[in-house]
Amino acid sequence: MPPTAHAAAPAAAPPAALPQGSPVPNRPITLFINGHDHVVMVEDRTTLLDALRERLHLTGTKKGCDQGQCGACTVHLDGQRVLACLTLARQAEGSAIATIEGLAGADGTLHAVQAAFLAEDAFQCGFCTPGQIMSAVACIREGHAGSEAEIREYMSGNLCRCGAYPHIVAAVQRAAAALPSEASS
Amino acid sequence: MSPLDISPQRGDAGDGIGGRPPRIDGLAKIRGEAAYAMDQPVEGLAHAVLVTATIAAGWVRGIDRTAAEAAPGVLLVLTPGNTPPLHAASTWTGEAPPTSEYRPLEPEIRHVGQQIALVVAESLEQATEAATLLRVDYEAAPFLADFTVPDAGEGQDLPPLTIERGDADTALASADIRISAEYGTPREYNVPIEPHGLTARWDGDALTLWEPSQWLDGMARNYAEWFGIGFEQVRLISPYIGGGFGSKALALPHGAIAAQAARMLGRPVKLVLTRPQTFTAFGGRAATRQLLELGADADGHLLAIRHRGWQETSRNGLWVEPLNAATALMYEVPHLSSRQRVVPVNTVTPSAKRAPGENPSAFALECAMDELAYALGQDPLALRLRNEPGRDPHSGKLWSSRRMREAYAAGADSFGWARRNPTPGAMRDGPLRLGWGMAAGTYPVRRSAGEAMVRILADGGVEVASSTSDMGTGAYTILAQTAASVFGLPLARVRVTLGDSTLPRAPVSGGSQMAGLMTGAVDKAARAAREELIGLALNDPRSPLRGVANTLAVAEGRLIAPRGEAPPLPIAELLTAIGRDRVEALRDTLAENGLKPEDRYRAFTTVSTMRAPTDGEYSMHSWCAHFVELAVDEALGSVRLRRIVTAFDAGLLYNPRLAESQIKGGIVMGIGQALLEGGIVDRRHARVLNNNLADYLLPTHADIPPIEVISVGEPDPHASALGGKGVGELGIVGLAAAIANAVFHATGKRVRDLPITLADLC
Incomplete structure (x- = not known):
């Protein structure tokens, strides 16, 4: 769809769409x-x-x-x-x-963030964990793992209802220390 | 005892009980390989979407299914008009149902969000679209939006919760110092990050359910009764649970309709609640209100407490949140009067959320104690120590263990409580006002029977199996540690299988009872298997050890003659020699809980045999003391937590690493309760407005300060087989009060209704 389709639609009428119930x-x-x-x-x-x-x-x-x-x-x-x-x-x-x-290596070697999550007990039920880990890998790569406060801020899009937050922060710090090249890139 | 005498952590016991190994289910979770219920691949799946009522009370006169049924991919549209009834199931407490039929889709509406239709299609996208095409014709009726509306009235008395100890009115009238205050907590929601849902598949009359469950046997019983099939015909599979906090223990209406659709279609059906639906498909904590009057003499000895509680329930179900659970036993009080009323309104029936009862009870009591301390001009911690009871003031029984003084001492010492300036607003950090607050918490030791199978394998490894579940509690790990202790094995040689209702039985993983009862059951089964193994080694004619020794020990996968009569014999070699591929023992702990073999089904599928904390010689509870520092920016009205120290007595910790995590988790949930969480009811429509994770605020990383937890517990032999008390719910109890008390210390403002927000402090 051209990017202008929505802008071009008159305000009073929604953009043309398939009628409800049509085969998609x-x-x-x-x-x-x-x-x-x-x-x-x-x-x-x-x-x-x-x-x-x-x-x-x-x-x-x-x-x-x-x-x-x-x-x-x-x-x-x-x-x-x-x-x-x-x-x-x-x-x-x-x-x-x-x-x-x-995320883990082809031979099964854990990514540093995965290993750190295990070491710091950074999860309980484990349901938010894949998202936390993927966020943490990016957080470190973005260079936002410089301090506890920075990690908290840049990890706040990932909710954990078990309340593993302090341990997640510790895990991100531990992994960031193990991944100096990524953190500085 | 000074805090210096208290060892904050048990010694490292390696892989056995009391050791700190990492979670054995952790590797699967961090790799994304742990298959939660909704991750299970099931052949031929159809996808269902639930449609819910948009009115609070009245009737569904009719639903036009035409457009939805004609939509692409749609397989089935169920409404009240075309859905046959199921059998009514007995309750989780084991009571017979009041009616014979159960209709998962009822025409009568009692709350917004009540399920009224189910649309099943080939794909989730198709079902989602078709669900929008239903045309519902309602007949609306008057409703009660919540228990604050005038028409809701005062509700009904709950006589079983009445306590009249001494003469509270007279004692209050003669007390030197009195405080009186009213405390409120809103509707709070469990909000596990894994939404509720299930996949249901029928094979003839056999029903398989992949559904997250804190109680496989209880839910399997419920499904069996709904569908009129045998308990053994239901198989519920829940190897991992994405959080529950009390909300995943019971079979729920959406489970009934999904399983019914699967039966009608002859195809497996998967239904996952949308996040907004998780606010109305089952209840969270009831909204509560408590009026507390405390009277003390001039020295600060409590003389009397007068307690009146109100809570919400639904129009069609009774949930009781016992608001005097902490009030009646925290302090030495000669005179206590407590009553509670329950107010039915048009909401989903409230249910269990972490520490039902103790949590709101402690919030009110622990705030009131702080208010009393200020009225007396005393330190809040000193006031508590002055009223520390030598025995349970309610039952009169001795405590099995109450290391509350040790918790106060350890917490205060680590926190630096002695440096606190008690004057509100006196402690500052630049423009910020600092608040130091404290509060205590408690949670009872509940006990039920458990059952486990322990199997010694030909390679010397050990398997443990039970239908209990691990929702992040650490069940996999501590049950492996239990077996590892008995066999002297490294944890890597123990395999634990949980979360399948075809395995040996287990009661609800709730009430913080799982760890205590299941370590007991596994320990018993493991010892029995070990005894049988040793018996075979001593007596089997083919055993190399026969006639060599009179006794044997088992360690590191080998049988060891105590005086070196023979070289250690690997278990594997013994099993080969005697022609066995395994030695196993199935054991339950019914007898230890005063039950007979014929009680087995009832014991594991209802809570009717759960023992009270005062059943027996002692009164048994876990204890904690929270110390909180926060900063209030008065210009903004914002509260930022700075640090929390919690010292707790939960007896022996089976795995301190995991127990500490769980206590911290309770603290984090308590932070949410204190500062963020609460259902906002639009009283015009009786709707919870903030039914999503952007508007119902959970704590995030940025909200959480450093948290230190200190165990001061000692093994409590009365509480459980291995000496632990409950951990799961303890950490949240009293935390919100500690924060509210710290807010008062910072600002001089006493906020008595949770959550404490900008509006309260600006």
Whole structure:
């Protein structure tokens, strides 16, 4: 859809849309996830989160609110953290998508952030954890892990109801110290 | 005892009980491999979306399904008009249902958000769209939005909660110092980050459910009764739970309709509540109000407490939040009068949220104690110490253990409480006013029977199995530690399987009882398996150790003759020699809880056999003391926490690393309760306005200060087999009061209604 479609629509009438109840075409797209191409059938309205979870069975990425409020679905798109529930699957075409399943090395070696979460007991139920970890990896890479206060600020998009926050902050600090090159880049 | 005498942590016991190993389920969780209920791949899945009422009271006259049914991919649209009833199920307390039928989709509406239809389609997107196409014709009726509206009235008395000890009215009248104040807490929501949901699949008359559950056997019983099938025909699978905090213990209406749709369709159905629906599909903590009058002599000895409580419930269900749970036992009080009333309004039936009863009870009591301290001109901690009871003032029984003085001492010492200037507003940091507040908390030791299977494998490893569940409590890890202790094995050699209702039975993981009862059951089964193994080694004709020794020990996967009569024999070699591939023991702790074998089903599928904290010779509770520093910017009315120190007595900690995490988690939830959380009711429509995570504010990283937790507990042999008391709920109890008291210390403003917001302080 051209980007001007909405702007061009008259204020009184919504932009042309399919009538409610019309068939919505399922089309194949190719998503590049954790270093591999995946062909997946999606509707235009399918979110990246539902494509990952329901269609590709990559269920490590969690749905906590489906409204962009909790951070549980955080993944990386070309290295940037995004909320998969607010990203349409088609928007992610052509980008490198990274999810929690691809974070450890091919030989199973944990990423420094994963190892730090385990060492600091930075989770309890574990449901928000993939999102926290993906956020933490980006937080360190962005150079926002310089102090406890900075980590808290830049991790505040990821809710944890078990209240593991102090341990998550400690884990991010520990991982940042183990990843000096990333932190300074 | 001075705080210096108190060891803040138990010694490192390696992989056994009392050690601090990391969570054994942690690797799966940090890799994204832990399959929660909604992650389970099920062949042929159809997706369901729930439709809920937009009025608070009245009737659904009809629902036009035409457009929805014609929408692409739609498989089934269920409404009150086309959904056959199920059987009514008995209650979680084991009482028979009042009616024979249960209708998961009822035409009568009693609250906004009540489920009225279910749309099932091939894809989630299709079901979501079709759900918007239903046309509902309502007949609205008058409603009560909440318990503050005048028509809600005073509600009904709850006689079982009445306490009349001595003569409170007379004692209050003669007290030197009296305070009287009213405290309120709003509707609070559990808000686990994993929303409620399930996948239901029928294979003939057998029902398999993948659903997060704090109580697999209780929920399986409920489903079996709803659908008129045997308990053994229901299999509930819940290996991981994305948080519950009390909200995932019971089968709920959305589960009933999803399972019914699956049966009608002949296909597995997956239904996940939307985040807004999680505010109305089940209840959180009831809104409460408490009127407290405290009377003391001039020295600060409490003479009397007069307590009156009110709480909300729904129009069609009774939930009791016992508001005097802490009031009646925290302090030495000769005269106590306590009554509670429950006010039905048009809301979903409230339910259990972390420390139901103790939490609001302690909020009011611990704020009132602070107010009394100021009225007396005494230090709030000194006032508490002056009224520390030698035995349970309510039951008259001795405490099994109450290391409250040690908790006060350790907490105050680490916090530096002695440096506090008591004058409100006197402590400053530049333009900020600092507040130092403290409060105490408690949670009872609840006990139920448990059951576990422990299996020694041919390779010398050990398996533990039970239907209990781990929602972040650390069950996997502490049960592995229990077995590791008995067999002298490293944790890596113990495998724990939980969260499947076909496994040995377990009662509800609630009331902070799981760790105590399940470590007891696993310990018993492990010892039985070990005894059997040793018996085989001593007596089996093929055993290399037969006739060599009279007794044997087991350590590091080997059988060891105590006086070196034979070299240590690996368990694996013994099993090979005697032609066994395993030795196993299934044990329950019914007898230890005064139950008979015929009580087994009832004991694990209802709470009717759960024992009170005063059942037996002692009164048994966990204890804690919170110390809080915060800063108030009076120009902005903002409150920023600076640090929290909590010292607690929960007996022996099976794994201090995990217990400390759970206490901190309770503290964080208490911070939310104090400063952020509360359902906002639009009284024009009886709707909770902030039914999402942007408007119902949970604490975030940025809200949480450094938190120090200090265990002062000693093993309590009366409380549980291995000496622990409850941990899960303790940390939240009293925390909100400590914050409210700190806000008073900073500002001189006494805020008695939670949450404390900018509006209260500007």
